[in-house]
Amino acid sequence: MQNIKSDFPILKRKINGKALIYLDNASTTQKPKTVLKALVDFYSTSNANIHRGIHTISEEATDKYEEVRKKVAKFIGATEEEIIFTKSATESINCVAVAWGQKHINAGDEIIVSALEHHANLVPWQELAKNKKAILKIIPLTANYILDTDAYQKLLSAKTKLVCVTAQSNVTGTITPVKKIVEMAHIVGAKVMVDGAQSVGHTPTNLTSLGCDFFAFSAHKMMGPTGVGVLYIRSDLMNEMTPFMYGGEMIESVQEKSATYRTGHWKFEAGTPNIAGVVAYGAAIDYINKIGLKNIADHDKELLAYAKKMLARYPQVKVFSPSKPQDTGAVLSFAIDGVHPHDIATIFNDHGIAIRSGLHCAEPLLQKLGAPNGTARLSFYIYNTKKDIDTVEIALKKVLKIFKL
Amino acid sequence: MDIYTETILDHYQHPHHAGALGKPTISTTEHNPLCGDVIRLDLKINKDTVEEIGFVGNGCAISQASMSMLADYVEGKKISVLKKLKPKDIYNLLGITISPGRTKCALLGLNALQKNLH
Numbered sequence: 001m002q003n004i005k006s007d008f009p010i011l012k013r014k015i016n017g018k019a020l021i022y023l024d025n026a027s028t029t030q031k032p033k034t035v036l037k038a039l040v041d042f043y044s045t046s047n048a049n050i051h052r053g054i055h056t057i058s059e060e061a062t063d064k065y066e067e068v069r070k071k072v073a074k075f076i077g078a079t080e081e082e083i084i085f086t087k088s089a090t091e092s093i094n095c096v097a098v099a100w101g102q103k104h105i106n107a108g109d110e111i112i113v114s115a116l117e118h119h120a121n122l123v124p125w126q127e128l129a130k131n132k133k134a135i136l137k138i139i140p141l142t143a144n145y146i147l148d149t150d151a152y153q154k155l156l157s158a159k160t161k162l163v164c165v166t167a168q169s170n171v172t173g174t175i176t177p178v179k180k181i182v183e184m185a186h187i188v189g190a191k192v193m194v195d196g197a198q199s200v201g202h203t204p205t206n207l208t209s210l211g212c213d214f215f216a217f218s219a220h221k222m223m224g225p226t227g228v229g230v231l232y233i234r235s236d237l238m239n240e241m242t243p244f245m246y247g248g249e250m251i252e253s254v255q256e257k258s259a260t261y262r263t264g265h266w267k268f269e270a271g272t273p274n275i276a277g278v279v280a281y282g283a284a285i286d287y288i289n290k291i292g293l294k295n296i297a298d299h300d301k302e303l304l305a306y307a308k309k310m311l312a313r314y315p316q317v318k319v320f321s322p323s324k325p326q327d328t329g330a331v332l333s334f335a336i337d338g339v340h341p342h343d344i345a346t347i348f349n350d351h352g353i354a355i356r357s358g359l360h361c362a363e364p365l366l367q368k369l370g371a372p373n374g375t376a377r378l379s380f381y382i383y384n385t386k387k388d389i390d391t392v393e394i395a396l397k398k399v400l401k402i403f404k405l
Numbered sequence: 406m407d408i409y410t411e412t413i414l415d416h417y418q419h420p421h422h423a424g425a426l427g428k429p430t431i432s433t434t435e436h437n438p439l440c441g442d443v444i445r446l447d448l449k450i451n452k453d454t455v456e457e458i459g460f461v462g463n464g465c466a467i468s469q470a471s472m473s474m475l476a477d478y479v480e481g482k483k484i485s486v487l488k489k490l491k492p493k494d495i496y497n498l499l500g501i502t503i504s505p506g507r508t509k510c511a512l513l514g515l516n517a518l519q520k521n522l523h
């Protein structure tokens with residue numbers, strides 16, 4: 001991963017007189033020049049609405065937009081008919097809760113979610129369960145921060161209609177056994193919603209082999225622009241779902257008092273989407289493909305191991321991370337007794353280091369981890385280096401010195 | 406810019422007026438939902454004066470030190486004076502520059518006090 005930093009203009013910034021060290025990649029990632037250029041190029045040369053005009057630039061815009069749908073499908077091992085563009089992973093999950101959940105969840109049904117979920121893959125199911133008088137059940141964690149699959153097996157029954165699980169936690173970095181979770185759910189006839197927000201930009205994904213029913217993620221966590229999300233719906237499920245939003249583009253024909261809707265993924269894309277964002281997202285996927293997801297995953301593992309080894313030298317620091325490298329992605333949460341995570345983040349910022357601190361949109365998980373004030377979180381991507389972690393160590397020493405620990 | 410001065414750390418690690426009051430005249434709890442910081446603030450009021458103050462809190466150094474310093478100031482003061490307290494007065498007490506991201510922490514105690522007095 002030599003010289004990759006130079007592809008990212010923002011990494012030239014100075015923060016408090018120090019070079020920016022960006023370690024908040026689980027929140028959002030930085031964008032390479034090619035993605036920025038794709039945005040400017042689109043608005044400079046092909047900007048038009050899609051699927052409506054028969055003029056040249058509208059056709060160009062439509063082609064570029066649909067080209068990215070194919071690219072995304074290939075990237076995650078799906079077909080283009082199964083890809084819906086949304087504004088975020090959050091919107092994608094909410095779409096499933098409305099378009100599938102409203103019709104298929106009934107009183108007394110059970111929805112299983114894991115203890116690792118981000119609020120985005122928890123609160124929509126709480127709400128659905130409440131409205132439908134369904135029951136929400138939680139897959140617990142083991143002491144090693146991984147999902148307790150034995151407990152999961154016991155939760156499954158003929159009443160289970162849906163299982164919602166993240167592919168990778170944004171707090172502990174835990175990589176979950178999605179394939180196994182899907183197989184077990186399908187035995188009792190339940191559908192599976194997978195939150196891939198943290199995994200897709202870091203490790204190869206093949207939905208054909210995973211076999212899940214729904215899969216959601218955000219472009220901005222994989223070097224694409226903000227405002228673009230993806231929802232995968234397995235093709236055979238589309239027909240049993242109702243539209244999520246109503247308006248232009250998703251209709252077949254409209255009379256004054258009624259309308260009919262298009263079929264397949266079209267019925268879920270109402271209104272003008274983030275066209276330029278989707279087009280630039282294509283450049284992000286090209287960039288990732290050029291580097292190779294396998295290389296990204298290896299780089300993540302190397303940095304994670306290096307950072308864990310560094311933190312282990314400080315007995316004041318508690319890490320919340322599975323013991324085995326194969327169970328952990330590019331995220332490392334830690335806490336220091338007697339120092340609030342926000343104070344750690346403030347002192348890190350004085351060193352130019354950007355990290356996330358607090359509850360990471362996963363309040364129930366932080367309670368369970370015994371960190372009600374939250375954690376400080378390092379999260380890596382391809383432009384991070386071991387030298388960045390060395391600077392983290394300097395900042396960490398400063399924290400311990402200030403708080404006399 | 407060092408916001409972790411000796412004074413602030415001393416108030417954080419050894420807060421003044423820590424602990425709930427036995428029979429408070431009024432008591433409120435103030436949260437900062439963004440970071441989970443919380444302060445329960447008890448006041449014992451005699452006529453127009455705050456006779457005693459106690460708080461139980463959990464949060465970052467800035468929110469807790471700020472509450473501790475404010476508590477020192479509040480005890481024995483007239484309510485009419487306390488009602489006039491502004492964010493600027495808290496920053497002066499703290500003696501540091503507060504970045505926009507941390508104003509909510511710095512002002513948590515003041516918000517709790519104002520809730521109590523209204």
Ligand SMILES: Cc1ncc(COP(=O)(O)O)c(C=O)c1O
Nearest residue numbers: 088089090118120170195197218
């Ligand atoms: C695991 C996980 N799921 C979902 C989301 C939500 O993503 P977005 O805010 O882009 O909708 C995030 C982002 O923080 C996440 O980390």
